Each structure stands twice: as structure tokens, then as C-alpha cells.
Amino acid sequence: MAMITVLCQMALLGLASAQVDKLPLMKGVRDLYPKFDADLPAPQKYSFTKWSADDIHRGIPRNGAWKDSLYDTESDRYCKDDFSVYNVAFADCPEPWVVGHCAKGAQSKETTFDVLGRLPSSARGVISDLIYVKTAPNHGVRGVAAHSATLGGKFSSTEGLPMMLGALLHDLPDTSEDEFAEAVAADTCVVDERAAADLKKGQYGWALEGALSVAAYLKLVKTPPLDASCMNNQLKYLSPFLDERWDAPGQCPNKIAPTLVQHKPFLFPDGLEVLDADPVPAADAQIIQWDKSDGYPQHCWNMSQTVSDTTDEVLCASDRLNVYNLTYSDCPGQEPWTVCHCSDSQQSVDTMVTKFGRLPAGLRSHVRHLFVVGHKHIGYSDSVNEWNFLLSVGDASDESYMTAASQIASREFVSSDTWKNAVSQDLCWPEPIYELDSPQYKVFASTGAVYLYDASGKSLLERGYDASCMKHGFQALGKYIGSDYRRSSKCHDRLPNSPIVHPDDANL
Template sequence: MGVLTLLCHWILLRLASAQFDRKPLVRSVRDWDLKFANALPAPQDYSLTTWSEDDIARGLPGGSTWIASYYDENSPRYCREELSIYNVTFSDCPEPWLVGHCAKGGKTTIEETISLLASLPASARGVISDVFYTYIESGQSLKTAHKNSVLLAGSFQPADGLNMMLKALWSDGSGPPIQAVKDAIAADTCVADEAAAAEVKQNIYAKVVDAGLAVAAYLKFVNDPPLDVSCMSHQLKLFENMLNDRWDAPGQCPNKIPPNLDKPKTVLFRRGLGELNSDPVLGAGPAKVVRWKKSDGYPEFCWNEARAKRSSTDNRVRCEPDRLTVYNITYPDCGEDPWALCRCSDAQESVEEMVTRFGRVPPGLRSSVRHLIAFEHPSSAGITIVPWNMIMIFGNSSDSVYFHESSHCRDQGFHNSRAFKRAKELDSCWPTQYSKTSDAELFAELGVAHLYDRSGKTLLERGFNPACLSNGLRAISKYVGDDYKRSGKCFKRRPNSPIVHPTAAQILNLEQYVSDVELEDFSNPSPSIWEYPNEIHEDSL
């Protein structure tokens, strides 16, 4: 997630807060798979209707693995000649389920894939909108859900239909607020299994929910031998309600979730917008750089984020106080209003690189940014904190990262507008794979493309035909005016972050700052934003 807002969706399943150390209830909830398989209802009868090419042309489920499997010959998932797509109608519900099956892997048949759905009652099956069995390298398997779409590869077990239903139950963002999950764990003395216990120590909660729902399912369908679950009773109140509300819903096929179909779109910049960095845009020219004295203090934003821990597995602060330096940067195109830039001495980005790259951000766009700070990181990443318009740069960066993060500052909610969403619908391609993750990221990626296109050398002159993005680029251009042009004008920025003067005692006894940020990693763009959304498992021999 590249934009941090004041409200973070619970599906992130991370909390930057006190870590939990909880014992596991059992070794692994997957040890119950055979018991689950034996407890499931008898499979429903079903009928199949094969999708035609016209059906496929009207759209495939939104996960890019579906589209890559059919359209992208360069994708490792490509399977067009061996891909079958069906509407599957079960005897207990007149509405069909969408199932895709790639025979390339040779591990399962379409009947085995459908059997995972057939063993679920319509009420529970309805939380799964579609199932896709895709190709994966030999010796591996994949079982996951993204929102309400289930993705499988390699081998699977009969109980995996139930397991995928449980994952789909929460992966669409429904369920109790994450704070309720946190409070329940705090009130309990255990979590479901060893994997959940290991993750919760790192403030990660996906397996807590996954395994907790499995415990609720064990109590509902098996409970042999009986389990003493008193150590996680508060969590189970949440998870049992989630399971029961779906499983026991009355009606023939209640609350069935249909697949979300997208028309296939190509990607213009297959290796990311970094492809444009080899021919840089003009910058602002020589800048005046003035280093702050330590007695001048620090912008509060820089001071706080420097005291945050580096990652969930590295408790070191991002930057010790004696390594943190602040600079006033005055560019000739905004001569009366310097920017306060901060840098940690171990950051890969040098002061000169920061000044040069930020200077290549046109003055109107640059004026949307209040502060910029650079930290050490093993890969190229960035984050923009909205609505404060503060940017952090991590690792070895590039011009396009600066442009992308600056575009988040200029967005100001336009990505939610009807005009922007309409433009997205009309365009026949995406700028990058990353732009598919959200409309906010699409705006930022389009902003980078628009900036290069208006830099004096068009995208077409740079070797990329942007006709497939014409609606999005036109919407961006109308919204931002001249702000993305080198000839644009700077404007009076919002006030800087307040200056803080930490005492010697505060520096000596540094208190760690709790930061919620999730980095945008630009170091190695994946060929698919949904290539491996969960763990890859080695198949047993």
C-alpha cells in the first residue's frame, strides 16, 4: 500500500502496535483436513456449460492471473490452449458458479476442482465467486483467495474447499473490525496454531483469522476429540459469528456473490515506469542547499519517522538522531520558498541525488509536497502520507518513484471522481501492473506517464504509444492543468511540519515511534500484481 490515509482497511491485517506473545492452541489446524473432509456434506450434482470465445471477450474475473492465463503469452501462467472455463450449476442453486481449469499442470481434473465447491452447501459456497485452477511449476502448490476469488495450483485435498471458503469469508474485507480482533487476542491467552502464534508476534493477523475460523469450523462440524478452547474464547465469539452467519443463512442460495468481470487490458509499461528513467526530464537547475544546525531542531515529521522501527523483523530505528540531517533546498523556479528535506546518513540516496530528482518534479507538482525524507532500505520503495503530503523514499530510488509519490500528493481524491473512473473504464490498457492495485495507484502511475509526456519529449517519441491510455491521460491533464509541466509555476505550499527540539535526555533514551506506513516496493515489478498472493507450498513426494 503506497498511500497512507487516516483510515486503513482492515484487510491489511497489520497493526503497528504492541506485539502479542500467545501460545498456540494446536500444532496446525491443517492437521484436521481429513476430519473436515469426512464431515462435509455429500457433493451436490451439477451441470456444466462451456464458455465460448464471445463469453471470454466480455470479461474475466478481476484477478490478473485469469487474464494472463488466457491472453499473455509471456506470463508463466499462460495456458490458453489448455484452459477451459465453465458455468457450473449445482442442484441446490439455479445460479451458476464460474470455474476455470488449466490442464497444463496435469495435477487434477476439472471434476476434482469442481468437487471442492460441490461439497459445500449453497449458503457457504456463495461466498466464493469463482475458482481458478492455474498452472504452477512442478513440485509446488498454491491455495488462496483474493477477495472472493479462489486461486488453486498444484495438488490439493478434499478439505481445501472448506479452507478456501473460510479464507474467502474474510479476504474481501468483511468481518469484524481489526481493532475487535486485536482486542480479542489481548483478552485471550492463545491463538489457534503455531503459524498464527508466530505471525502475531510480528503484528500480522492473516493466519490468526484463517486458523481461528478453522477452529470455529472444527467445533461446528467435528469436535472429536473435544477441544478446550477457553484460552481463545474471545476470538471465537468473532469467528463463530462469521462462520455461522454464512453457513446457516436460510434460503436456496442466499447472498451469492457473483464474479467481478473485467475486460482484458494490456499493460503499456510491462517493466514498470522505470523504463522512462533512461531519458530524464529537465530539472529546475542548480539549487541552493543549506544544512541545518543541530540546534535548529527537526521537522516533527522527520523526527517521528526516524524513530520508527525499520520493519516488523528489524527493531532498529530507521535513523539514530546523530545520523539525521535536515537541509533547506531552494530551487531557482521557486526561489522564495525552500523545502526542508531530511536524510539519514546510511540512506542509499545521496543529498545530491535527492536534490536532483526532486528538482525534476515540475514546480507546480513539487509545490504539493511538504517534506521529503530518505532512509536506508534493501530495495527501492516509497510512501506518501495523505492528507499531510509527506513523502518517504527508501533504498536506491529513481525519478519515476519521486514522480509517483508526488502525484499522490496532487491527487486530493480525484481518483474517486466519476470522471476518473469513467476514463479508466474507457481505456483499453493499464499503464503498469502496479496501477491495477487501486484507483489511487492508477492515478499516481498515470501521473508519471503524463509528466513524461508533457516534458518536451512525448511518450510516442520515447517509444511508447499511449493511445490505449488516452482517456486517463486526458482526465489527468484536465485536472492538473500546468502543474506537471516544466513551465508550470510553484505556489505557496501548506505550512511545514512543526519544528521540534529534542532534549539530550530524549535523544539518549530514544522512544520508538509507532508508524503505520506500508511501503510501495518498486525494485522488481512482478509480471502480475496477483502472481503469488499467498504462500507457495512445496508438494510432498
């Protein structure tokens, strides 16, 4: 595996699209790293404690290298039987760093600890955690994902410095890309040959990381001297960020704590869409279309006029926006739902009515308005909870209606200790989730859809799935609102329709 850095992502995005020609200051900036050895402090003394299996189960850093090492048996990095996690406290800072170490690698845990120990606590604090991973022979890896660092293979004791610089880049302001590009434009060179080549492709990531390395060299290394005057503007821009972090006074200044997440397998690793192959029954509905002169519900109209970032067109032009009243057979005597439909949607009106009708009456009653719009490439549903508004896009699946409606129904319960504790006790997630910092919101929505299928008259076991690994979430949702997910549920009062607006009104 080649050496990697988080800046690869920035390089892919590019900080400017125009081709730029600049001379390189040197052949390769990595040639500078060994020269830091004489000027970095000696490794700090440290003490460490080993995590228990329960500690690991409660949460590990979200950097994917941790999951690969501990849980992914298909990964080349898998090392569970030889993997340990430590809290490492250095003499200059009582707050520990989380360090994971695979004993199958070429370097010992002590050598790994020393990589952090050669940085002063102020600089070390930008690294939240460090993992040493297993690699193939004669291969190495160095990476930084946000503030979480990864090492593998053989490395020098100075590796902590480039890791620190990579993590520091994540603390730059949002405007740094444009400001750095302006600095490059004002200079006559960039750091090395790779940076010069990348600039010709409109990619600034390596130039930015390399310039920060040069700034560190000029700050820390006395000999041999380096004339970097040709990139003076880049250094003038970046050096204050380095100085602020490196020279911060006190013990453990601005130390960044690791983000720990609980690893669990997925009951539906390919997503809940697999359940749609055996759909739940749908209530029939009477459909009445509004005349254009009747206007539009304000929430539908406002949403329809949202301008797309990719097409610069509104989500649904008024000539394609239609409004319907839907009176479902399982809600006799109730006010009909007022729903909006864009005529170019991949979902026909009948399909929309069927998918919405697959929500049990109780769950459907949490939805104030439904709006269906088109999209050629994706299909999903989401909610605007403050409006009790369900938006369905493209060829959306049944389960996406269910998860979006569950988001609306979740309300304050999703943030309660009751729900959080239930989720933490479960042994699996319903499906892959990405907001692992606060998973309870997404997990409630997914659990709602799974609960609905289980309560539909054909249980999950009958469908071939054992959901016992998420029984605590099932029980908590059931006590909170489970009756609304049953086919026998009844309609209940919902928010009144949003005000009616007319596009030709002078105030619109």
C-alpha cells in the same frame, strides 16, 4: 503438478516457531475425502449462461489461474481458445456462481458445476468463484486463493468439500493462529503424519486444514465412526466456525461475491525505472543548512522517530537528522522548500536536491516537505497525503519521486468518475500494479510519472515508447492538472511548513 492448497502460505509463515512433537491420528487426512460421498447431498439442478467476450474484458476473478488461462501465452494453463466463463445458478440459490472452464481438461463443465452443486448453498457460499484449468496428463491441482477456487485434472464429485474448507479458513479471526496452537498444545495428536512432521518445523498450516477436515467428517459422516478424541481441543475450537457456515439458514446465506478485475498488459512491464536511463532536466538550487538549534519541522521529526519493525531503531536518530532550505532556480522569489535528510542515506544531499529538482515547479509545489532516509536493501518513495509529505527511502529512483508527488497531487480527482472511467477505457496499465481492487490510485501516480517524461521536452515516442494504449488516462490527467507537469510550469502556493519543534523540549 502436485495438489496444492492456500494453506501452503500459512505453512511457510508458521503459526509458532517452537518445535512440537505430536502423534498423528491417521496416515493421511486425504483418505477421508472419498468417505464423504455417501453423506453429501446429490448435485443441485442448475441453469447457466455463458459470458460474452465483452463480459470477460470487463473483469475476471483476480485469482492468477484466470489470467494464466486467458492471457498468459507462456503459461502451461493457457487455454484462451477453449476457455469459457459461465454464470451458474443452482436451484437452492438464485444468485449465480462464476465458473471458468477449460475444455482441454479431462472433466466437462457439467462435472465441474456438480462439484459446487453437491454443497448446500450455505457452504457453497464461501466459494466466490471456481476455475477448471488445463493440466499436464495425470496431474491434478486443487487450490483456494482467498475465496476463489481452482481445480485441474481428474477429480471426484466430493472435491467441493475440501475447497469449501480451504476457503472457510480465510474467514477465521486474526487470532486463530495463536488459539489453534494453544489447542494443539493441549492435545496429544494432530491429524496426520504430514501435520506431525510440519509441527516439528514449527509449521501449523496443514494441521489446521486437516483438523477442519476431521471436524467436517465428524459432523457429516455417520459410518465408519472416527475416534478423534486425541485432538478434541482442536476440534472444539474449529467446529463452531464450520457449524456457523454449514448450518446458516435461508437461501444463499452469507454468499461471497467474486472480486472481478480488468486484465490489461503493461506498457512498462519492468517498471517505470527504465525511463530514468534518460533523465529529465533538473532545476538548480541554492542550499542552506539549518543549525541544530533551529529545531526540526514537526512532520520530519515525527517521521524520524518512527520505530522500525525489523531493527527496533528509529528511522533517523536526531544526530543524523539535518534540515535544509532549498531555493530552486525555477521558483525565484518563492519561499524555499524545507527538506530533511538523514546523513546515512544512500542519497547524498546533492543527489536529493537533483532528484527533487527534476520535478517541474508546478508538481513540486504540491509537496510541503521532503524527507530522505537510508535503507541498505530497497529504494522507493511514497507520500503521506494528509501532510503533503514526500518520503524517499534508500537509493530511490527518479520516477519514484514523480509517482509519490503525483499521489499528493491526485487529491479527490483520483476517486472521481471522470478518472475511473478514463482508466477503465485504456488498453494497458502503465506498469505492474497490485491493488487491482481499486487500481485508479496507483495508476494515477504511475500515469503522472509517464506524463512528466512525455512533457519533458523529449516525448515518449522519442524515447522509444508508444503510450497510445493509455491515451484516455493521459487526456484526463492533462485536463485536470497537466500544466503542472510541464517544464515550463510555475510555482504556486503550497501549505506552510509544519511547526518547528526542538527535541529537548519537555513536551516531546
